[in-house]
Amino acid sequence: MKKLIVGMIISVLGLYLAFRKVDIHSLGNVLGQAHLGWILVAVFLLLGSVWVRALRYRIIVLPIKQIRKYPLFANIMIGNFGNNVLPLRLGEILRAYALKMDEEVSASSAFGTVVVERVVDMVGFLVFLIIIFFWGDIPQTFSIPGIIIGISVILVGIILWWISKTHQEWIIKFEKLSIFQKKYGQKAIEIIDKFVQGLIVLRKTKHVSQILVITLILWFIYLVVTFASVKAVHISANGMQAGVLLIATSLAISIPSAPGFIGTWHVASVLVLVNIYQQTTDVAQAYAILNHAINFIPFTLIGLYYFLKSSVKLREVKKLNIENNSKNLADE
Secondary structure: OHHHHHHHHHHHHHHHHHHOOOOHHHHHHHHHOOOHHHHHHHHHHHHHHHHHHHHHHHHHHOOOOOOOHHHHHHHHHHHHHHHHHOOOOOHHHHHHHHHHHHHOOOHHHHHHHHHHHHHHHHHHHHHHHHHHHHHOOOOHHHHHHHHHHHHHHHHHHHHHHHHHHHHHHHHHHHHHOHHHOOHHHHHHHHHHHHHHHHHHHHHHOOOHHHHHHHHHHHHHHHHHHHHHHHHHOOOOOOHHHHHHHHHHHHHHOOOOOOHHHOOHHHHHHHHHHHHHOOOOHHHHHHHHHHHHHHHHHHHHHHHHHHHHHOOOOHHHHHOOOHHHHHHHHHOO
8 A cells, every 4th residue: 555655646746747837738739740650650569569579478488388479469468458557566467367367377387477577678678778878879967877777787687697596595695684674675585586586487498599689679669669759749869869768768667656657757758858858848748648648548458458358357356465476376
């Protein structure tokens, strides 16, 4: 409940910061002049990215069971629907539960595949971040924090990858430290444990190179979607600038928020466009609304369709404790 309240507060604050200087008339004019062609390009590419994700997910679940791409496409859409309309990122639990119910995969294995996919996404984001910040023409005010984040993530990734070779031994050592005896320390251990478990599974797969290549293709698609969204509101920007926007929103949606990443998505977009690329406030706000809508509306509607077709009952998913989801699923 506390996380839900904190997320709602952060979303409200984000919306306030993004739209506190809104001029409804100017904003309406910019949105009204948005280029439909670029919007359609962004939507179709984004939907295509889910099919690519399904291909990658099929490779991830291959050691467990052979599943066709179409059911996995539906599974990912169900997860997107859940993240957009349910609190506390329940979409990930929804996905695991749907895989368990529809494909008769064990609960622990189903949740494990979702964890692995999130680990792979983080690796792909890291590579993308490095490419943008080390080879792109990035303003110094943004590049220095980006480089610091990149180096930090690299170091943490190396440490966790190393820990994954002797997982239990190091987790036990961490648990004994006084800082991890407290409530939030125990939660941190749970997160680290899930992440390392994902790395362990990833290290055991025979298709790591394919998974990583597909992941980079996905991030390229997301970059083009962001570029198309920028062009839709008639902003003159290059690929690197679109990349900075993509990184900003990707970091922003990792912050607790209301369902659908409302607020955090918008404030990140507006701050980058106004403060770094000197766009007018109305144009930046129009981009934030449009880009979020492109990512929110199709996924929610299509995800709802597949959710209604699935064997999942929302009331059963809601009973799962988000704090202990991996443990509860594994105990089934």
